[in-house]
Each structure stands twice: as structure tokens, then as C-alpha cells.
Amino acid sequence: MPDDSIAIVARPRVADVARLAGVSAATVSRILNGSEMFADATRIRVQEAARQLGFQPDPAARSLRRGQGDSIALLVGDIEQGVYAGLTRHMQAALEDMGLDLLVYDLAHQEARLRRFLERAPARRLRGIVLATTDTLPEDCIGLLRGLMAQQVKVIALRQRLDQHGIASVIQDEHSAAKLATAALLRKGRMPIAFLGRISGSLMGAERCEGYRDALREAGHAVDSALIWDASYRYRAGFTATAEALQRGLAFSAILAASDELALGAIAALQDAGRSVPGDVAVIGFGDADWAAYQRPSLTSLSEHPAELSGIVRGILEGKATGLLHEVKRHLVERQSG
Amino acid sequence: MPDDSIAIVARPRVADVARLAGVSAATVSRILNGSEMFADATRIRVQEAARQLGFQPDPAARSLRRGQGDSIALLVGDIEQGVYAGLTRHMQAALEDMGLDLLVYDLAHQEARLRRFLERAPARRLRGIVLATTDTLPEDCIGLLRGLMAQQVKVIALRQRLDQHGIASVIQDEHSAAKLATAALLRKGRMPIAFLGRISGSLMGAERCEGYRDALREAGHAVDSALIWDASYRYRAGFTATAEALQRGLAFSAILAASDELALGAIAALQDAGRSVPGDVAVIGFGDADWAAYQRPSLTSLSEHPAELSGIVRGILEGKATGLLHEVKRHLVERQSG
DNA sequence: TTGTAGGCGTTATCAA
DNA sequence: TTGATAACGCCTACAA
Numbered sequence: 001m002p003d004d005s006i007a008i009v010a011r012p013r014v015a016d017v018a019r020l021a022g023v024s025a026a027t028v029s030r031i032l033n034g035s036e037m038f039a040d041a042t043r044i045r046v047q048e049a050a051r052q053l054g055f056q057p058d059p060a061a062r063s064l065r066r067g068q069g070d071s072i073a074l075l076v077g078d079i080e081q082g083v084y085a086g087l088t089r090h091m092q093a094a095l096e097d098m099g100l101d102l103l104v105y106d107l108a109h110q111e112a113r114l115r116r117f118l119e120r121a122p123a124r125r126l127r128g129i130v131l132a133t134t135d136t137l138p139e140d141c142i143g144l145l146r147g148l149m150a151q152q153v154k155v156i157a158l159r160q161r162l163d164q165h166g167i168a169s170v171i172q173d174e175h176s177a178a179k180l181a182t183a184a185l186l187r188k189g190r191m192p193i194a195f196l197g198r199i200s201g202s203l204m205g206a207e208r209c210e211g212y213r214d215a216l217r218e219a220g221h222a223v224d225s226a227l228i229w230d231a232s233y234r235y236r237a238g239f240t241a242t243a244e245a246l247q248r249g250l251a252f253s254a255i256l257a258a259s260d261e262l263a264l265g266a267i268a269a270l271q272d273a274g275r276s277v278p279g280d281v282a283v284i285g286f287g288d289a290d291w292a293a294y295q296r297p298s299l300t301s302l303s304e305h306p307a308e309l310s311g312i313v314r315g316i317l318e319g320k321a322t323g324l325l326h327e328v329k330r331h332l333v334e335r336q337s338g
Numbered sequence: 339m340p341d342d343s344i345a346i347v348a349r350p351r352v353a354d355v356a357r358l359a360g361v362s363a364a365t366v367s368r369i370l371n372g373s374e375m376f377a378d379a380t381r382i383r384v385q386e387a388a389r390q391l392g393f394q395p396d397p398a399a400r401s402l403r404r405g406q407g408d409s410i411a412l413l414v415g416d417i418e419q420g421v422y423a424g425l426t427r428h429m430q431a432a433l434e435d436m437g438l439d440l441l442v443y444d445l446a447h448q449e450a451r452l453r454r455f456l457e458r459a460p461a462r463r464l465r466g467i468v469l470a471t472t473d474t475l476p477e478d479c480i481g482l483l484r485g486l487m488a489q490q491v492k493v494i495a496l497r498q499r500l501d502q503h504g505i506a507s508v509i510q511d512e513h514s515a516a517k518l519a520t521a522a523l524l525r526k527g528r529m530p531i532a533f534l535g536r537i538s539g540s541l542m543g544a545e546r547c548e549g550y551r552d553a554l555r556e557a558g559h560a561v562d563s564a565l566i567w568d569a570s571y572r573y574r575a576g577f578t579a580t581a582e583a584l585q586r587g588l589a590f591s592a593i594l595a596a597s598d599e600l601a602l603g604a605i606a607a608l609q610d611a612g613r614s615v616p617g618d619v620a621v622i623g624f625g626d627a628d629w630a631a632y633q634r635p636s637l638t639s640l641s642e643h644p645a646e647l648s649g650i651v652r653g654i655l656e657g658k659a660t661g662l663l664h665e666v667k668r669h670l671v672e673r674q675s676g
Numbered sequence: 677t678t679g680t681a682g683g684c685g686t687t688a689t690c691a692a
Numbered sequence: 693t694t695g696a697t698a699a700c701g702c703c704t705a706c707a708a
Contacts (some may be wrong), residue, residue, distance in 0.1 A: 011460060013701060024679050032693055037677065056461035060401040061701035064684050069398060071441070074450070079430075080628065085423045088443050092417075096443075101462075103409070104442040106433075122349060123394035124439075139362075151349075216617050235632040261629070268632045290418065291599070294573040294606045353686060362695045367687055376693060399685035402700050 127155035178211030179282035195259020238265025297336035415471035466492035516549030535596020574602025635674035
């Protein structure tokens with residue numbers, strides 16, 4: 001049975017704490033914000049009063065006065081992609097530790113949505129913006145980001161290099177990861193190898209493709225452009241690209257896919273066409289999704305490091321990490337598919 | 339080459355707009371907030387001035403003055419589960435439409451995290467809290483939620499019934515969905531059928547199990563409690579529970595899993611044990627994950643309706659939807675696995 | 677070491 | 693229909 005007798009209790013203010021502690025509001029504010037220059041007796045009295053009243057400072061008032069809020073906006077390429085969901089979880093945990101709120105904005109891989117957010121951002125008193133997408137940004141958005149930085153908003157690019165624009169960037173080494181995976185496939189006698197993934201419109205995607213090319217070249221193989229399939233990150237794209245390649249009669253014994261989603265789509269197309277994985281074709285993905293181990297065949301993939309990435313972002317936000325470019329190494333998580 | 343000449347441009351205030359339009363700040367505020375009682379000339383002058391200066395009201399100041407902010411907190415059971423990621427995307431889009439920000443908080447299925455958030459919530463001037471989890475809540479958290487409601491925070495339960503506590507709830511019909519799926523399996527001659535999913539600690543999970551039981555009973559079958567496997571929502575749990583059942587030599591020709599993640603884990607265990615899906619064992623999941631169509635066998639699943647759910651939440655937030663309980667119907671999306 | 681006073685930007689009340 | 697003024701809650705410069 002619902003209890004409808006809800007009493008509206010006014011939340012305590014600094015003034016209330018001050019009254020109870022027998023000091024001024026200024027003293028309360030200073031002590032609660034960690035000022036050291038107070039008599040122990042005063043400090044304890046104030047802290048006790050705050051505790052007793054359950055005082056929590058009003059973020060709106062604080063933000064108005066300080067000119068800076070307590071939230072960070074996380075802009076993700078697509079929250080439904082595993083890597084971004086994982087990133088969101090770790091970022092939220094890291095920010096919570098810092099006492100910051102996490103605002104999530106889904107870009108859905110659309111420039112227009114990014115622009116829309118950035119245009120509305122200046123008024124929001126954000127502490128920072130973490131832009132997590134590998135999609136290449138249009139010039140005007142970079143300009144907007146730099147404008148935000150001028151307003152003291154900390155801007156951090158995640159999974160994409162923007163350090164050439166003076167924007168702190170935290171990335172994973174796509175180039176050497178792709179090279180690593182390609183080399184591993186070659187070692188197992190796989191050749192020709194196809195590359196499946198976003199290349200146009202994504203600098204990091206292009207990096208991955210470059211790593212793949214370099215590995216082939218270094219092993220003395222020619223790069224066949226018919227085996228480079230430019231596709232977006234979703235399942236369908238992987239399925240379609242692979243199905244078309246099979247239909248065209250292209251020969252390949254391995255696929256390096258730029259995401260686990262693409263890899264799954266590719267595997268489905270292969271199996272539908274009667275090819276076995278990894279028997280006929282080996283497949284490696286990127287992102288080490290949590291479901292990768294529960295596929296059959298289980299999916300070999302390049303590791304993803306949301307916790308480390310979030311940790312570095314945290315360091316930057318706290319001013320502890322210096323430097324414009326931070327890189328985390330990926331490694332190969334070997335399973336059945338490749 | 340980075341252009342380091344960033345000019346700090348002061349953002350315009352109502353006062354600036356007022357000056358440009360030749361009116362008072364109060365007039366600007368009123369017109370920009372949609373007051374009707376002004377001469378057209380004035381209104382146009384003010385709107386033009388605001389546009390020209392690119393004025394955007396400061397949310398902190400507004401929130402301080404109005405006593406209410408512009409953000410909604412979305413508390414999700416686990417952002418890395420597909421259903422919650424999808425929900426997050428749709429909720430964000432819906433809120434953006436309303437001009438509201440989305441704060442995401444990951445509960446990681448832990449009561450302590452929910453409590454932690456709710457204790458810090460009162461100070462935050464949230465417009466609303468959307469609690470999206472099927473996990474049963476402890477009493478004290480319900481109390482905290484009701485306290486928040488008393489402070490004019492709109493509280494909405496998503497995927498769980500809390501209407502008995504006076505909390506608006508938006509759910510999907512778990513009971514009839516489970517019944518539907520079970521009946522479909524029975525029609526195809528599948529029996530015995532196992533149930534795999536969270537039961538303890540989740541009212542909606544228990545509902546699903548009840549639907550399964552009812553379908554069996556109505557078809558004149560006994561319910562074998564050895565075929566009801568209480569497991570959490572993740573892949574591993576599905577894998578483990580199924581592997582154990584196989585090891586114990588339990589006989590079953592179908593599994594109804596309470597999530598697609600569990601279903602995938604179950605399929606992996608079945609295939610590892612040499613059972614074919616759906617040949618030997620049919621499997622149906624819940625959630626219609628985007629990858630379900632790209633599994634082989636592709637996964638039959640009960641539909642999930644994040645867009646409809648978000649739409650109803652929006653209606654409630656806008657005060658358009660009345661009533662404490664809203665239900666969306668699931669249907670069966672038939673694919674290969676079941 | 678502590679207090680007083682003023683202002684952050686907006687909106688609501690009151691008066692005109 | 694419009695304007696002046698005060699107040700939301702907090703923090704900090706200045707004073708003591």
C-alpha cells in the first residue's frame with residue numbers, strides 16, 4: 001500500500017550549516033571546500049554540522065558562481081557499438097570517482113549531430129568534452145572545439161588523433177595492431193587476406209588499412225585493392241561486403257575486419273555460402289567484444305582498452321597527464337576464428 | 339599547423355540582448371520563454387537581437403532561479419547489455435527533442451550503486467530520474483525515490499513495475515511474451531523445454547518464468563524444476579548453466595532464455611557439446627539484439643521496444659501521458675534457432 | 677583565522 | 693504591455 005504522506009523537506013543550505021556550527025557562511029564554504037587555514041575546532045564543528053544536516057552543495061549555484069560546472073559530456077560514435085558502450089561504462093566510473101557527472105550524447109556517426117551538440121555546448125558550462133569517435137571531423141567542428149577550449153572547456157579526443165589541432169588525444173595503435181594481426185594470419189599460411197572496414201571518413205580506419213598493407217608488403221606480397229572493402233562498422237555492412245565478394249568469385253583465405261561487428265557479419269556471409277570458418281577462411285576482428293568468446297567459432301580479435309583509455313582521460317582532466325598524444329597498445333586475443 | 343590565437347569571447351547575456359533590442363532584461367526573458375502578451379514589434383525585435391548575438395540562456399542560472407534543472411538521469415542495469423544501450427540511444431534522442439540533457443549512470447546491477455546515486459541525487463536539481471533495471475529494489479531505495487518525487491523530481495521505472503509504490507512504470511509484457519514463445523516451441527513439438535534466466539532478484543524475470551510455466555501447464559505438461567535455471571544476464575551465465583545441465587545428463591529439446599546474451603552463451607555450450615541448434619535443441623532469446631540476425635544459426639528472439647518505451651517516458655515527462663502503468667507488447671521474431 | 681558584502685545570470689513579483 | 697528589483701545558493705575579494 002502506497003504511503004502518500006510525503007513531506008517536502010527543504011534541503012539545507014550553507015547558511016543552515018553556518019547557523020548550526022555558529023560560524024559564517026563563508027567559513028562553511030571554505031572549510032567544506034578544503035581550505036586548510038582554520039582552527040581544528042572550527043573545522044570539526046562545521047564538518048559535524050554539515051554531516052548532521054546532510055548538507056550537499058547545490059551544483060547549479062556553485063556552477064553559476066564558479067563559472068564552471070560539474071559535468072563532462074561524452075560524445076560517442078554509436079552507443080550501441082560494443083566498444084562505445086564499454087567506454088561509457090568505464091568513463092562513468094572514472095568520472096564518478098572524481099565527483100563529476102557524465103552527459104552522454106550519441107553521434108550516430110553523423111556530422112550534423114556533432115555540430116548540433118557543439119553549437120549548443122558553449123552555454124552549458126561543461127567541465128570537459130570527450131569526443132569518442134573515429135569518424136573524421138569536418139573543419140567547422142574542429143573550430144567549434146577550439147572555441148570551446150578557449151572557454152576553458154577541456155576537450156579530449158578519444159580513438160582519434162586531433163593533437164595536430166592542439167587537442168589532447170588518446171588513441172590505440174591501430175596501425176601496428178592491424179599489422180600484427182595480418183602478420184599472424186600470414187604466419188599461419190593465410191593468403192590472400194582481405195581487409196574489411198571503414199577507410200574513407202576515418203583516419204584511424206585508414207591507419208588500420210595501412211597497417212594491413214604494410215604487413216603484406218613487408219612479407220613480399222602485393223596488395224590487391226579488390227580485397228580492400230570499405231564498409232561502415234555495423235553487422236550488415238560486414239555481411240553485405242563479404243557476400244558480394246564471394247559472389248564476385250574473389251579468392252581469399254582470411255579477412256581482417258575493423259570491428260567485431262563487421263567480423264560477425266562476415267562470418268555469417270561465409271557460413272551462408274558454405275565456407276567454413278576458420279577452415280576455409282580465417283576471420284579476425286577489432287574490439288574484443290564480450291560476446292567474442294561465446295561465438296562458435298569464437299572470435300579472434302584485437303584487444304580494446306576502455307579502462308586504460310578512461311584512466312588516461314581522467315589523468316588529463318585532473319591535469320596530471322601532460323602531453324597531447326597518448327597511445328595504448330592493442331594485442332591479439334587469439335581464439336578459434338583466426 | 340595549429341592556430342593558437344584563440345580569442346576568449348564573452349558569451350552574451352540577457353542584458354546584452356535587452357540593450358540591443360532596447361528593452362529590459364525582464365522583457366527579453368519573458369519573450370524568449372514564450373510569453374504571449376507582447377506587442378509583435380517588441381517580440382520580433384527581441385528575437386532578432388537574440389538571434390543576432392547567438393544568445394543561449396545559461397542553464398546554471400536558470401536552474402538556480404527556477405529551482406529545477408534541464409537534465410534527466412538514466413540509471414541503467416548495465417550499459418553494456420544491448421537492451422540498455424539501445425534504450426540509452428532512444429532516450430537520448432527523445433530528451434534532446436525536449437531540450438533536456440541525459441545523465442547516464444551505470445548500476446552494474448548493484449544495489450549499492452543505486453543507493454549511492456539516489457543519496458546524491460536530491461542536490462542535483464534533476465528534472466527526472468528514469469530507472470531502467472529489472473532488478474528488484476531494496477526498500478530503502480524505494481523510500482529514496484519517493485523522497486525525490488516529493489522534491490518534484492519525476493521518477494519513472496522502466497522495465498519494472500513500481501506502480502504499487504506510486505511510481506510511474508513502463509514495462510513490456512514479460513509474462514505473455516514468455517508464454518507466447520513457450521507455446522511456439524511446444525507447437526513445433528519441442529518438449530521438454532528449459533527456462534534459463536534471472537528469477538530470484540528480478541520480478542520481471544519471475545514473470546517471464548511464470549509465463550513459461552503457464553504455457554506448459556495449459557498444454558497439459560508438468561513443470562520440471564530441474565529445467566529451470568536461475569542465472570544472471572550475461573553470456574557466461576548462459577554458457578555455464580547450459581554446460582552443467584548437459585553434464586548432468588538432463589534431457590531437453592529447447593531452451594527459452596531470458597536474454598539474447600544468455601541464449602548465445604547457451605548455444606555455445608550446446609555446440610561445444612556436439613548438439614546442433616536448432617536440430618537437437620531450439621533456443622529463443624529475449625531482446626532481439628541487432629546481432630541476432632547475424633548469428634548462425636540466427637537467433638529467434640522476443641522483440642524489444644526501446645523507441646516505444648522512450649516515447650512513453652517522454653509523454654510522462656511532458657505530462658501528456660497519465661496513469662501509473664504503461665505496457666508495451668513484445669512479439670516473437672522468428673529466425674533459425676527456434 | 678574569520679566575517680561582510682557583492683555578484684554570477686536568470687526569472688518572478690510587484691508596480692506602473 | 694513593460695520595467696525595476698529582488699532572490700535563487702554559492703564563492704571569494706576585501707576587510708578586520
